[in-house]
Amino acid sequence: MIDFRYHVVSIIAIFLALTVGIVLGSSVFNQPLVERLNTEAKSLQTEAESLRSQIRQLQRDVQYRDQFADRAAPTLVADRLRGESVVVVALPGAEAQVVDSLVEMLRQAGASVPGRVAVKESFTDRTKAEALDALVASVAPPGLKLPGNTPQARAATELAYAITTTQKTELGVPTGPRTRILTAFREAGFIDVRDNPGNLGTLAVVVAPPAPGDAVDQSQAKQAHSAYLALVAALDTHSRGVVLAGPEEAADVGGLIKEMREDGRLAARASSVDVADTATGRVSVVFALVAEMKGKSGQYGVHGTTDGPLSDVLGQTTQ
Numbered sequence: 001m002i003d004f005r006y007h008v009v010s011i012i013a014i015f016l017a018l019t020v021g022i023v024l025g026s027s028v029f030n031q032p033l034v035e036r037l038n039t040e041a042k043s044l045q046t047e048a049e050s051l052r053s054q055i056r057q058l059q060r061d062v063q064y065r066d067q068f069a070d071r072a073a074p075t076l077v078a079d080r081l082r083g084e085s086v087v088v089v090a091l092p093g094a095e096a097q098v099v100d101s102l103v104e105m106l107r108q109a110g111a112s113v114p115g116r117v118a119v120k121e122s123f124t125d126r127t128k129a130e131a132l133d134a135l136v137a138s139v140a141p142p143g144l145k146l147p148g149n150t151p152q153a154r155a156a157t158e159l160a161y162a163i164t165t166t167q168k169t170e171l172g173v174p175t176g177p178r179t180r181i182l183t184a185f186r187e188a189g190f191i192d193v194r195d196n197p198g199n200l201g202t203l204a205v206v207v208a209p210p211a212p213g214d215a216v217d218q219s220q221a222k223q224a225h226s227a228y229l230a231l232v233a234a235l236d237t238h239s240r241g242v243v244l245a246g247p248e249e250a251a252d253v254g255g256l257i258k259e260m261r262e263d264g265r266l267a268a269r270a271s272s273v274d275v276a277d278t279a280t281g282r283v284s285v286v287f288a289l290v291a292e293m294k295g296k297s298g299q300y301g302v303h304g305t306t307d308g309p310l311s312d313v314l315g316q317t318t319q
Contacts, residue, residue: 069279074108077286082110085171086289087163087201089235090118091228091256093209095247098277102205102245105282114172115197117163117182119231123190124152124224132190139184141177152227159185160234163197164204174198203289204235207276208246211255218254225259229266236270241292245276245285251303261299271311274301284310 086106090099103113122128133151136158140146144161146154162181165171174196182198185191206228212221235242244260251257251274261267271288275281284300291298291311298307 066279069283073105073279073283076283077105077109080109080286080290081106081203083168084111084203084240084289084293085168085199085201086111086113086203086205087197088113088116089163089204089206089231090116091206091208092119092121092123092224093212094118094207095209095277098245098247099207102207102276102282102285105286106205109286111203113195114199114201115163115193115195117159117197118192118194119228120190120192123155124220124227126220126223128190131188135184135188135190139177139180141181148230150227150230152223153230155185155190156227156231157234157237159191160204160231160238163200164235164239165200165202166238166240168202170200171202172199174200202240203292204239204242205285205289206232206235206242206244208244208250208256210247210249211252211258221254225256228256229260229263232260232270233266241289241297242270243285243288243292244270244272245281246274247277248274248301248303250274251301257301258304261304267297267299269297271297272299272301274303274306280309287311287313 088099088103088106099116103116106113123132129151132155136146136151136154140158141161144158146157148154148157158181162178162185178198178200182191182193186193208228232242232244244257246255246257249255251261251272257272257274260270260272271292273281273284273288276285281301287310288298288300290313294313296311296313298311300306300308300310302309
């Protein structure tokens with residue numbers, strides 16, 4: 001806000017200076033007007049410098065907080081997720097640096113990260129919906145219910161089943177049906193896989209991209225968001241907890257986190273963090289996962305109405 005105000009004040013000061021020049025150069029010399037314009041221009045220049053100074057101070061403050069959080073984070077999260085396994089799912093457009101930093105934080109919290117899944121844009125491509133549905137049917141394991149009225153929703157359930165579990169005894173032992181699902185989805189071009197997510201996670205973190213710009217087809221974006229939220233819901237069903245994490249923009253208009261928070265039923269069972277591109281946000285993701293294991297979901301961050309910066313499990317560790 002200060003940055004915007006600074007630019008406005010600077011522009012006004014420039015135009016006033018130009019006005020003074022025009023008046024001085026005109027054939028009609030109006031000394032009182034010139035003096036008044038000069039006074040106003042100097043006042044605006046002084047205000048602009050004051051705002052510039054405030055911006056520099058705020059930047060120093062933010063830099064200090066970020067550096068402090070970076071150094072304190074490993075201690076804050078140490079052993080919070082000891083003995084847990086967390087799979088990370090990156091949605092199309094999710095920033096690689098955010099994903100990598102979250103994986104590092106999860107490991108600092110004591111969790112193992114068996115693998116990552118990157119969902120590709122083809123997963124929500126309308127022209128490939130029929131092929132996706134056929135693929136889901138071809139690798140569906142016996143007994144797995146596939147709820148949902150779209151191919152993407154059914155695929156979300158199948159994918160969640162392939163990478164998460166509620167039972168620690170199943171960790172590290174990929175089964176044939178789960179392996180077939182991951183292999184089929186990858187070979188068909190609907191996902192990319194890193195390491196071995198088939199070793200399963202008891203928890204899941206889904207990384208959202210920033211909000212799409214105005215140039216994006218809103219109808220297509222809405223359909224994609226519906227599929228991604230179906231995946232969040234499916235991961236919650238098949239694991240001990242899921243957190244949707246992303247940058248602050250993801251909680252803005254058109255963002256996936258905002259859309260999830262507006263879905264009362266989903267927000268009641270899954271958590272979100274809208275500043276996951278910062279050290280403080282990554283700490284919040286860890287605490288949100290701890291809260292999820294205790295049966296408590298929450299919406300954390302700085303954008304819109306949230307439950308605060310992090311869950312209230314501070315001081316507790318998992319058993």
